[in-house]
Amino acid sequence: MNETTGRRACGTRIQRANRERILDAGLEIFSRYGFKGSTIDQIAAKAGMSKPNLLYYFRRKGEVYDAVLGDLLSLWLDPLREMRAEGEPLDEIRRYVFRKLEISRDRPRESRLFANEMLTGAPRIHGLLAGELKTLVDEKASVMRGWIENGTLAPVDPYHLIFSVWATTQHYADFDVQVRAVLGGGKEEERFHDAAAFLARLYTYGLAPG
Amino acid sequence: MNETTGRRACGTRIQRANRERILDAGLEIFSRYGFKGSTIDQIAAKAGMSKPNLLYYFRRKGEVYDAVLGDLLSLWLDPLREMRAEGEPLDEIRRYVFRKLEISRDRPRESRLFANEMLTGAPRIHGLLAGELKTLVDEKASVMRGWIENGTLAPVDPYHLIFSVWATTQHYADFDVQVRAVLGGGKEEERFHDAAAFLARLYTYGLAPG
DNA sequence: CAAATTCTTGATCGGTCGATCAAAGCGCGG
């Protein structure tokens, strides 16, 4: 027994370390070239191991992809889950926007992978979209309808409101090249601040009731 | 001479027809699987011809891709070009949003291809982004700054305003699968109307001065 | 230390894809 690390058994130390490296390399490569556009050689090279060794840990290319994607969904939905019906509506929405914007800044590879999957018709996570995702969105849309009836939120379509938050925040990760080309080589910190300020203003005044 | 059609000479009738079919098929395939993920066989099959025949009109796979992409940029930038400094700011912006939303509805393949190119780092159009695109955006940002000084537009960052328009409108084409999964199988017409109404409201109140 | 197990990799196989070529088909002017 080697429970010295304190983590529950899930393969040897080497196994865990190598799986970790493979998943990280897979995220890097898949997020840039998509599933078909990526090769096992690329991923193995990025992970610093040989191709057969990678296939020793994941029998198929698709298994790496699914594992990378599987780690993603909770990260993706958690910020929306945090939206509380008891909070001040505009505060909750601004906070949600800010959290999503932070994720775009800190996890651009995850965002691009997600976008890539959507663009190709989401063949591998279509079930999750119609299930877990839709359930959560329906729930939060219901919360927003409550706010609208309270008169604490402008009467807008909750679904399209959520879509707009997804779109405006993910844009900074997915279209990073375009954003950089337009804004020039300014500091990333400044870009983030300006984007946050603009979105805060847009949603504050755009969604204020009355 | 066969100027009977009235179009200027640009290959025979057969050449023009086949190039057209190839470009349309290329758009269909490339927009769904990206450059590396698409095969000439797929494109040729979709165009209803053999692979060598396709390569008779375009010597390389990359030539098809570049031709498809080249037809795209003007379509992409025209709506922004139409924004007039003399107009009423909020009208101009609302009109821009609506035009972009129409394009997302009517040309989803073009939108997805563009998104795919961005996700992969835009290796083939990076020059256009830093050139033609940036020039136009700088020009319109300047127009918006004028509106802000006039007091006819809220003091927001013009660049991030434009980004948000791109993001919110393209989202309906690029993330179509997700939108459908969340909204269920409602009519496309209704979706479009609701999205237009939400965005009109968001930008009207979010950008109104004072 | 020795045996057993886990880990790593060079070599290789079958399949796919981009690209080429030669030959056959087709339309058009004489």
Place this chain on the structure above:
DNA sequence: CCGCGCTTTGATCGACCGATCAAGAATTTG
């Protein structure tokens, strides 16, 4: 009808890629 140029395609080549295997290296275990 003939001959010429434009168009189409079956066959094929080389490169790349996913996957397998057997053998060797490293690590763990007794």
